[in-house]
Each structure stands twice: as structure tokens, then as C-alpha cells.
Amino acid sequence: xxxxxxxxxxxxTTWYMRNGRYKIYMLREMTSFLVVFYTFLTIVALxxxxxxxxxxxxxxxxxxxxxGMVVFHALAxxxxxxxxxxxxxxxxxxxxxxxxGEKKLPxxxxxxxxxxxxxxxxxxxxxxxGAL
Amino acid sequence: xxxxxxxxxxxxxxPEKDKQPWFQQYTVPCQEDWAILDALNYVKDNLDTTLxxxxxxxxxxxxxxxxxxxxxxSLTCKTFVRDLPGKxxxxxxxxxxxxxxxxxxLDDVMQKLHKVQPYIIRKDDPPPEGVEYTxxxxxxxxxxxxTMCINCMCCYSACPQYGxxxxxxxxxxLALAHRYNLDSRDQGKSQRLDILADHDGVWDCSFxxxxxxxxPKHVDPAAAIQQMKIDGALEFWKQKLGFxxxxx
Numbered sequence: 173x174x175x176x177x178x179x180x181x182x183x184x185t186t187w188y189m190r191n192g193r194y195k196i197y198m199l200r201e202m203t204s205f206l207v208v209f210y211t212f213l214t215i216v217a218l219x220x221x222x223x224x225x226x227x228x229x230x231x232x233x234x235x236x237x238x239x240g241m242v243v244f245h246a247l248a249x250x251x252x253x254x255x256x257x258x259x260x261x262x263x264x265x266x267x268x269x270x271x272x273g274e275k276k277l278p279x280x281x282x283x284x285x286x287x288x289x290x291x292x293x294x295x296x297x298x299x300x301x302g303a304l
Numbered sequence: 305x306x307x308x309x310x311x312x313x314x315x316x317x318x319p320e321k322d323k324q325p326w327f328q329q330y331t332v333p334c335q336e337d338w339a340i341l342d343a344l345n346y347v348k349d350n351l352d353t354t355l356x357x358x359x360x361x362x363x364x365x366x367x368x369x370x371x372x373x374x375x376x377x378s379l380t381c382k383t384f385v386r387d388l389p390g391k392x393x394x395x396x397x398x399x400x401x402x403x404x405x406x407x408x409x410l411d412d413v414m415q416k417l418h419k420v421q422p423y424i425i426r427k428d429d430p431p432p433e434g435v436e437y438t439x440x441x442x443x444x445x446x447x448x449x450x451t452m453c454i455n456c457m458c459c460y461s462a463c464p465q466y467g468x469x470x471x472x473x474x475x476x477x478l479a480l481a482h483r484y485n486l487d488s489r490d491q492g493k494s495q496r497l498d499i500l501a502d503h504d505g506v507w508d509c510s511f512x513x514x515x516x517x518x519x520p521k522h523v524d525p526a527a528a529i530q531q532m533k534i535d536g537a538l539e540f541w542k543q544k545l546g547f548x549x550x551x552x
Binding site: 184 | 317319320403441446464512514516517526527533534
């Protein structure tokens with residue numbers, strides 16, 4: 173009697189097609205290039221501001237106001253909400269559980285705390301930007 | 305009691321005869337309260353005595369009967385026939401080598417469980433005469449959920465990271481390490497950190513979260529690993545900035 177364990181091959185390139193759970197994960201990870209894009213956009217915006225040229229700034233703003241860009245930003249916003257903000261807020265109680273005495277604070281409190289902080293910080297930013 | 309016929313499609317592999325695994329069909333008359341494990345036992349008792357699989361308690365305690373049921377890592381003793389379609393495919397746990405039929409080789413995870421030093425480490429070991437390491441109920445509550453693991457290894461089977469690179473310590477062993485790190489009686493956190501924060505430790509986890517979804521005992525290893533990432537990062541900066549600490 174000899175041992176000859178059989179190792180099932182796993183494709184390095186298509187492993188995530190095996191089930192829906194992996195597909196959603198890959199969608200979250202592969203579309204994270206948008207995070208890079210927005211980081212890049214922020215750097216461009218800041219450097220345009222730093223150039224101290226109202227014309228350059230106006231050019232930058234107009235470049236973002238074309239119908240194509242507006243649709244892109246709208247889709248990106250939806251993506252950030254559904255693939256980043258909502259999932260990560262939902263997972264927050266897992267990474268940062270709070271225990272008071274013998275009881276764990278219900279996860280929903282931590283999630284709600286995140287949404288409240290989000291609304292508050294957004295309001296402050298809008299207020300600073302003069303939109304409120 | 306109502307009898308329902310199911311087609312059980314079972315992966316077979318005999319290391320002495322087969323080059324690779326293949327599927328064998330069995331028609332099993334199931335009673336309505338049967339789990340997949342009962343159906344397998346029916347096959348073994350009545351249809352085919354050569355079928356090899358592991359089981360022991362039939363009550364979600366021993367952790368032996370983990371298998372893929374219709375592609376999902378499951379404890380076959382708690383996966384009921386009534387919840388499944390008429391055709392059920394049973395395979396050995398994915399991400400592990402197949403020893404024979406539904407039996408997988410678990411040597412690798414056994415070593416990993418050992419590697420994370422899953423025991424209480426004390427500086428004053430053995431304790432002074434007459435001293436007990438007491439623990440409040442609140443301190444126990446911090447890690448109690450993590451003690452529920454029965455080593456069924458469904459989490460390893462669900463983890464694509466472990467499937468692609470089995471150097472990764474993996475969900476159950478990391479959750480076990482976290483269980484001891486959170487234990488108020490333990491002083492071995494910094495000792496374990498060398499293993500956990502290393503290459504194949506917590507940072508190899510990309511938070512797919514599948515381990516927690518399939519865990520039959522709701523241990524939530526994914527949560528434990530994320531908490532350890534935060535712990536590890538804090539510990540790193542504490543040491544860099546020269547703060548005292550390192551032990552729980």
C-alpha cells in the first residue's frame with residue numbers, strides 16, 4: 173500500500189470563476205483601479221491649484237464637466253458606494269469589535285456610527301467648499 | 305416517514321488504481337431527516353463498502369466530515385438532503401490533496417496549527433505555588449467565539465489564497481493564534497507576532513471572507529485576521545517609536 177495523494181490543479185488565472193463569492197470579490201478588487209484614478213485626479217487638481225493660474229484651473233474644471241465625464245463620475249460614485257463604502261462599513265464591526273463589560277456592542281451601532289461620521293465629514297467638506 | 309430518492313455523485317480516487325479522480329453515481333433512498341452523511345453511510349452499508357470517507361460524531365462536534373457538497377465546503381452531518389436538489393455532488397474538501405475517495409491529506413494544516421503556538425505562554429511558567437491564573441467572564445467573552453473551532457477545515461477549502469499558495473498559514477490557524485493573543489492569561493503575543501506578521505501570515509489574507517461564510521460553527525476567522533492586522537500594525541509602530549508594550 174503506497175500513498176499517492178492526488179493534487180487537484182487550480183488555474184492561476186481563472187480560479188475566481190469557480191463560484192459567485194469569488195467573482196464578487198474579484199469585481200471589488202479589479203475595479204479598484206478607480207481608486208488609483210481618483211488619487212491621480214486629486215494630484216492633478218492640487219497641482220493645477222498650486223500653479224496659481226485661474227485659467228489653468230478653469231480648464232481643469234471644464235475638462236470634468238463634459239457629458240462623458242459626468243456619466244463616468246456618476247458611475248464611479250455608484251461603484252464606490254456599492255463596492256467600497258457599503259461593504260467596508262458592513263465589515264467594520266468585524267475588524268473593530270467593541271466590548272463593554274461582558275457584552276459586545278451590537279455591530280449595527282458601529283456601522284451606524286460610520287454612516288453618521290460619513291455624513292458629518294461630508295457636510296463639513298461641503299461647508300468648507302462653500303456649497304452649504 | 306417519507307422516502308426521497310437522490311442521485312449521489314461521489315468523487316472516487318484509489319491511489320493504487322486511478323491516475324486521477326472520477327465520479328461514481330449512487331441512487332440513495334433518503335429519509336426526510338437525513339443529512340448527506342447519512343446518505344454516504346447508506347452507500348457504505350448497502351451499496352459499496354469500498355467508499356472511503358471520514359466521520360465520527362454526527363453532531364457537529366468532531367469536525368471530521370467536512371466535504372464539498374455541490375461545490376460548497378460543508379459539514380456533511382449538518383447538510384440536510386431536504387435542503388438540496390435531487391442530484392447532489394460530493395467531493396473531498398478542495399485545496400487539499402486527496403488521499404483516497406473523500407479523504408484528504410491534512411498534514412499541512414496540522415503543522416500550521418502547531419506553528420502558531422496555540423497554548424498559553426507565561427513568563428512565570430510554572431506558576432508560583434498556590435497561584436491560579438484567574439479570568440473574568442468579560443475577559444473570556446473577548447475570545448470565546450474563537451474557541452468554537454472544530455478543525456473541520458472547511459475554511460481552508462473555501463480560501464482561494466490558501467488554494468493558490470499553501471504557504472499561507474490560513475484561516476483556522478490564524479483564528480486560533482488570535483484566540484490565545486486575546487486571552488488575558490497569555491503573555492505570548494509578541495512571540496507569536498514573528499510568525500503571524502511574517503510573509504505567510506495575516507498580510508497574505510486579501511479578505512475574500514469566504515472562510516467565515518462557510519464556517520459551520522460561526523467562528524469568523526476573517527474577522528480574527530483583520531483584527532490581527534490592526535494589532536500587528538499597532539505593534540510595529542509601538543516598537544518603531546520605542547513605546548513600551550508588546551504583550552497583552
